[in-house]
Amino acid sequence: MVLDIWKRIKQRDIAPIYLLYGTEGFLINETKQLLLNHILDEEEMDFNFSAYDLEETPIELAIEDAETYPFLGERKVIFLHNPSFLTAEKSKEKVEHNLSRLESYLKEPAPYTVMVISAPYEKLDERKKITKELKRNTVIVEAKKLNEHELKNWIKERAKANGIEFESNALDLLLALVGTNMFMISSEVNKLALYASGEKKIDAKLVEKLVARSLEQNIFTLIEKVVQRKLDEALRIYFDLLKQNEEPIKILALLAGQFRLIYQVKELSRRGYGQQQMATYLKIHPFRVKLAAGQASKFTDEELASFMKLLAEADYQMKTGGMNKSLLIEMLLFRLKR
CATH class of the missing domain: 1.20.272.10 (Zinc Finger, Delta Prime; domain 3)
Structure with a gap:
């Protein structure tokens, strides 16, 4: 589950390859940001972080980068976006990919590189060999809509990180007012934390006063x-x-x-x-x-x-x-x- 994977990342239990897939954009973006924050320092970003759009760039070029030693640091991070070869959808790719090269890399990834494959698709094509290999050799982050229980747990964790705590009825009211859009919820939790300043508890009255309604x-x-x-x-x-x-x-x-x-x-x-x-x-x-x-x-x-x-x-x-x-x-x- 995605929240468990976030906890492991925060504890610096980092895997060599992640496969992020699903249509909940917030979960994909948050996972990427967590990985960057816990692997690279700000001064390392210019040298040891790179991103590739696989609709424009062959996978083998990205793998060459992954196998190149980091510069002025111990680790590097590579994001691979839009791997449409993982879906059954009609491809927009303008390039040919040597997928056997990726299969070889999955079995023996570079120890100094964290590769993050970001697939913003509802489903992956399970019939394809490369999909099976990825699921076998990577940490999977399924970015699907959280259910109510998961959503509440995530809000509690988000609030805790901001130094605040929601009363139960305030949490219910927040969801009722904002809905389930995680980008909006995150923004409202940040706003409540800023307003509350010295206060630890967020009650329903404060939520009613400050939270914007969709x-x-x-x-x-x-x-x-x-x-x-x-x-x-x-x-x-x-x-x-x-x-x-x-x-x-x-x-x-x-x-x-x-x-x-x-x-x-x-x-x-x-x-x-x-x-x-x-x-x-x-x-x-x-x-x-x-x-x-x-x-x-x-x-x-x-x-x-x-x-x-x-x-x-x-x-x-x-x-x-x-x-x-x-x-x-x-x-x-x-x-x-x-």
């Missing part, structure tokens, strides 16, 4: 206000979004998307799906399923069907009619109120 979260909260029949508060959120220059058509699309998700979660729950199964089926983060399930319990099937019809009508009017778009959503919110 557009998606504002839409989620807006729907919550509709559910609670607090139309004035729902409208206030909507008007705030307009002040932030959010386009009405985008707001409508997100409203429709959230109600569609609520409907899907309600239907899948009726069929006996668990939340993790729903997340896999819908291809979204389990935390989004958890939030949608909470809202789904507050609607009847008839209400959801009615709301979906109203949203479809509003979408049609917005794209074909001459009515003011912002007024159209305002009227929609009045009609959504139960």
Whole structure:
């Protein structure tokens, strides 16, 4: 698991070759940065760090570099980006790679070089010999979306590194407000740590005060206000979004998307799906399923069907009619109120 590998890197338990693959860009970037920070000093970076785009450079040139002794230091780091020869996707490569050269290197890597192969693909082609060799001879970092438990553990570790600690309800609120984007979470944790200064604990009140809400979260909260029949508060959120220059058509699309998700979660729950199964089926983060399930319990099937019809009508009017778009959503919110 990626968090365990990070701990080993911090303890300077460094492997000669890493294979990073997956679509969670934060985990890939963080792993790269951790390796650089724990292998090279700042003054060594110019001499002993290099990066190659394998869509532009043959793999054998990068391996020649890896086998060359470091200059003014004991170790060197080499990043290899975009190894599309590891996937079944159509290749964008402009060069031919001597993959047998890479296979030989995997079996006997240079002891003074740390090679990091960064493959930002959802899947690798397991049928290929080179993929099998890499999985056999490297430390694998699978950069996939963390589940809720893993995400909370990562936030706790991030907070600890910044000298702060989240109260349990503050951690839940942070995730509810920001969502599961790790870049955004990292930024908000850093901001909270700076603001807290001498304070050790971060409570829900401070999170509520400082953490920026994503557009998606504002839409989620807006729907919550509709559910609670607090139309004035729902409208206030909507008007705030307009002040932030959010386009009405985008707001409508997100409203429709959230109600569609609520409907899907309600239907899948009726069929006996668990939340993790729903997340896999819908291809979204389990935390989004958890939030949608909470809202789904507050609607009847008839209400959801009615709301979906109203949203479809509003979408049609917005794209074909001459009515003011912002007024159209305002009227929609009045009609959504139960």
